[in-house]
């Protein structure tokens with residue numbers, strides 16, 4: 001407990017009774033979340049205090065410049081002891097940040113900007129700092145991470161993927177080394193022993209998924225020895241009697257916090273076991289064959305949210321054609337369940353959009369991040385149906401053994417904070433679900449990002465032609481172009497078009513993720529065209545050669561609006577970073593998902609009539625898109641609320657049978 005006093009800052013926090021420090025799940029009445037959601041909308045008057053804090057930090061700068069390295073370190077250790085006693089007060093933080101800033105100048109060659117000092121302070125106040133894209137969150141986080149770690153707290157810097165965890169850790173290592181802080185990185189392929197070593201460090205860089213799974217494994221290993229728990233322990237690597245992997249949930253600094261806390265929070269993280277599949281494999285093949293032969297609006301109906309169901313006529317038809325199959329096909333419930341699953345597999349989930357085939361396996365692609373999620377499978381037989389559709393080996397069905405949502409997991413940290421470029425739309429939800437308030441941090445320099453407007457095409461084919469034309473036009477002026485696509489399929493379609501026309505380009509998607517760092521490193525070259533999925537949408541820092549600035553900087557083309565305006569803004573945020581120039585534009589089609597799934601039919605018809613030739617009225621289109629994106633966000637918000645409710649029920653049920661703390 002002694003090493004986290006600074007984090008608690010006098011707050012009354014109920015702690016769990018497990019082997020390491022964490023909070024117990026908050027028991028809140030629904031009205032509390034609503035009240036917090038409402039409170040999130042109130043303005044915060046902190047300007048004067050923030051300015052005083054900046055003045056105090058800057059006033060110490062000159063003095064820190066003359067310290068030799070050892071004095072710098074000794075003084076920071078003394079400040080850490082003070083923070084330990086007094087908490088992260090402005091006075092302590094000003095002194096600590098001034099020293100870390102100087103250490104960074106000496107080791108990384110980068111002096112924290114004032115706005116980064118404000119972001120660091122916001123983090124240690126347990127808030128979410130909204131810093132525009134490219135403003136330097138990686139460096140800003142070092143202020144909070146070093147200060148917290150110096151007080152002895154286990155400091156987790158949470159990133160959205162392994163690539164960013166490794167990149168950010170590597171980037172900041174000289175600073176941490178200088179300050180004598182041990183740094184660890186957790187990556188997907190690491191053994192339990194290596195993970196434990198990484199978490200034992202002062203600061204650990206880790207992706208949200210790895211961290212949460214490691215926590216679940218600990219929870220399992222610490223559980224009681226019921227049959228389920230025993231199997232869980234085996235899953236965790238037979239670690240009976242071994243120390244936990246983590247050393248506690250002290251402080252989490254979440255980068256790209258809206259992605260982790262909102263977008264990824266619609267599904268719980270699950271540890272499951274494979275059940276021996278006692279279903280006859282012909283059930284899958286027959287169901288898929290049958291589903292392929294059924295007619296839409298005759299035998300089955302579907303809505304834009306991928307819900308598919310058999311019509312009464314369809315049910316009769318299925319009963320008739322399966323009459324001779326026998327076995328489980330005799331039960332109406334199972335028969336209809338199989339066929340509905342198969343219909344979803346055939347019509348609702350598409351290869352290279354929702355999943356890819358890699359090593360002869362169906363691997364889910366996370367649409368918002370563009371990355372494969374090798375450990376995830378769809379539930380209740382859907383994954384097996386898709387495997388059957390694709391002719392892959394059918395894996396056993398999986399049964400949930402332990403699960404947790406991000407809402408519950410991150411709520412257990414003693415101090416939770418985060419950063420992102422795009423928080424304003426979800427500020428109320430973040431406050432309601434995590435009790436995190438958003439503080440907007442100003443930019444270091446005025447932004448020089450210019451939006452060139454939107455082009456709406458009458459069909460997808462016309463869109464790809466227009467995108468290719470625009471990319472070539474801009475690249476021929478010596479500027480690099482980043483084209484953002486929504487799926488592997490779309491990225492490859494555009495790449496094929498470039499290829500057919502002999503236009504040099506690079507591709508970054510879930511199938512080509514091995515060369516990610518290299519693709520990003522080269523994407524800022526003169527006249528370079530890079531086609532990427534959302535993999536390049538967040539966190540990616542495309543460095544520009546000096547002559548590119550003269551030419552106008554990076555140009556970003558968005559080829560399809562995402563359901564979330566935040567994801568679009570993140571893609572646009574790849575250009576015009578740190579005061580550089582840059583331009584953006586959207587070249588989309590009326591066939592896109594946002595329009596077909598979220599626009600009511602009459603409005604779709606109006607849009608189609610507005611698209612004369614290629615262009616629609618720009619202002620009108622913008623409003624329309626914003627309205628659709630609001631609708632879509634509301635839809636997903638409802639999904640998240642549902643997930644949270646089901647997770648709470650799951651946890652309550654386990655508590656009732658007394659099998660686990662979760």
Ligand SMILES: Nc1ncnc2c1ncn2[C@@H]1O[C@H](COP(=O)(O)OP(=O)(O)OP(=O)(O)O)[C@@H](O)[C@H]1O
Pocket residue numbers: 110111112113116131132133134135136137138139420421538539540541573574577578
């Ligand atoms: N104080 C500084 N002085 C000089 N360069 C800086 C400073 N802070 C950040 N940078 C540079 O600015 C660029 C953007 O930084 P970074 O990638 O951390 O931004 P970000 O805010 O995380 O962006 P995104 O929102 O896209 O994730 C990097 O090249 C980084 O080295």
